[in-house]
Amino acid sequence: MSQFVVDADWLHWHQSPSVPDFKVPEGAVDAHCHVFGPGDQFPFAPQRKYTPCDASKDQLWALRDYLGFSRNVIVQATCHGADNRALVDALNHSNGLARGVATVTESITDEALQSLHEAGVRGVRFNFVKRLVDALPFDALKVIADKIKPLGWHIVIYFEAQELPELYDFFTALPTTVVVDHMGRPDVSKPLDGPEFALFLKLLAENENFWSKVSCPERISKVGPTGSYEDVVPFARTVVERFPDRVLWGTDWPHPNMKSHMPDDGHLVDMIPKIAPTEALQKKLLIDNPMRLYWAD
Numbered sequence: 001m002s003q004f005v006v007d008a009d010w011l012h013w014h015q016s017p018s019v020p021d022f023k024v025p026e027g028a029v030d031a032h033c034h035v036f037g038p039g040d041q042f043p044f045a046p047q048r049k050y051t052p053c054d055a056s057k058d059q060l061w062a063l064r065d066y067l068g069f070s071r072n073v074i075v076q077a078t079c080h081g082a083d084n085r086a087l088v089d090a091l092n093h094s095n096g097l098a099r100g101v102a103t104v105t106e107s108i109t110d111e112a113l114q115s116l117h118e119a120g121v122r123g124v125r126f127n128f129v130k131r132l133v134d135a136l137p138f139d140a141l142k143v144i145a146d147k148i149k150p151l152g153w154h155i156v157i158y159f160e161a162q163e164l165p166e167l168y169d170f171f172t173a174l175p176t177t178v179v180v181d182h183m184g185r186p187d188v189s190k191p192l193d194g195p196e197f198a199l200f201l202k203l204l205a206e207n208e209n210f211w212s213k214v215s216c217p218e219r220i221s222k223v224g225p226t227g228s229y230e231d232v233v234p235f236a237r238t239v240v241e242r243f244p245d246r247v248l249w250g251t252d253w254p255h256p257n258m259k260s261h262m263p264d265d266g267h268l269v270d271m272i273p274k275i276a277p278t279e280a281l282q283k284k285l286l287i288d289n290p291m292r293l294y295w296a297d
C-alpha cells in the first residue's frame with residue numbers, strides 16, 4: 001500500500017489495452033515512458049504538483065512485451081523531483097534494456113553524475129511546464145548543461161508551444177544535443193503552416209543538434225480518441241518526414257495528468273504508420289535514432 005493519497009481526479013493507466021494492428025519492427029524502442037514509485041518504496045517528492053497511482057517497472061516491462069517493443073527510455077517524472085531512485089532502480093533491473101533521463105539540480109557532483117551514467121542515464125530533463133514544476137532559473141540550468149556535456153549526455157526539454165518564443169534563445173545556446181518532448185506541444189487547432197508551428201520547425205531546421213519526440217497525440221489532440229487523434233497526424237508526420245534522423249517515439253505510459261480520458265496504448269501504437277508511413281521511416285523512428293542516442297556504447 002502506498003503511503004500517499006492519490007489525487008482524487010487521477011486517471012489510472014489503461015488496464016486492458018488492445019493488441020495493436022501495427023506490428024513494430026524487431027528491436028523497437030519506446031523512447032518516452034515513466035515509472036511512478038511504487039510510492040511506499042520510492043516516495044514522491046514533497047514539492048510535487050500531483051500525486052499519481054503507482055506504475056512500477058514490472059508493469060512497464062509487461063506493457064513493453066505486450067506491445068512488442070524491445071527497449072524503454074524512462075524519463076524521470078516530475079512527481080519524483082530530483083530524486084532519481086525509482087528511475088535508477090528500474091534501470092538496474094532492466095537487463096540493459098532500459099536507459100534513463102534524470103532530473104538533477106545544479107549542485108549535483110561529478111560522482112553522482114557518474115553513478116547515474118553507470119545505471120544507464122544518458123540525459124537530463126529541463127521542464128518549463130508551469131503546472132508541473134517551478135522551473136530552475138536559466139543560470140542553474142546552464143550549470144547543469146555544462147556539467148553533463150562531458151558525459152556525452154543530451155538535454156530533454158518540455159515546454160508548450162506558446163512558451164517557445166521566450167525560451168528560443170536559451171534553447172539554441174545549449175551546448176549538447178537537445179530533445180524536445182511531445183513535439184513542443186503544438187496547438188493543433190492552429191494551421192499546420194501557421195507561425196506557431198513554423199517557429200518549431202525553424203528550431204529543428206536551423207539547429208541540427210535538436211531532435212523531437214513525436215509522442216502524446218492523446219494530450220495534443222482536440223478531436224480525442226473518438227476522432228482517432230487524426231488532427232495530430234499532419235503535425236507529427238511533417239516532423240518525421242522533414243527530420244527523419246532526429247525523431248523519437250514513445251507511449252508516455254502511464255500518461256500522467258490525463259484528465260479527459262486514458263489512452264489505449266495499443267491505439268497509440270497504431271498511429272505510428274500514420275505519422276511514419278514507410279518502413280524506412282519507421283525503422284529510423286523506432287530503432288536507429290533511439291539506439292544512436294541511448295545505446296551508442
Ligand SMILES: O=C(O)c1cc(C(=O)O)oc(=O)c1
Nearest residue numbers: 076077078079132252256257
Ligand atoms: O503533460 C504532463 O502532465 C506530463 C508530465 C510529466 C511528468 O510529470 O514528468 O511528463 C510528461 O511527459 C508529461
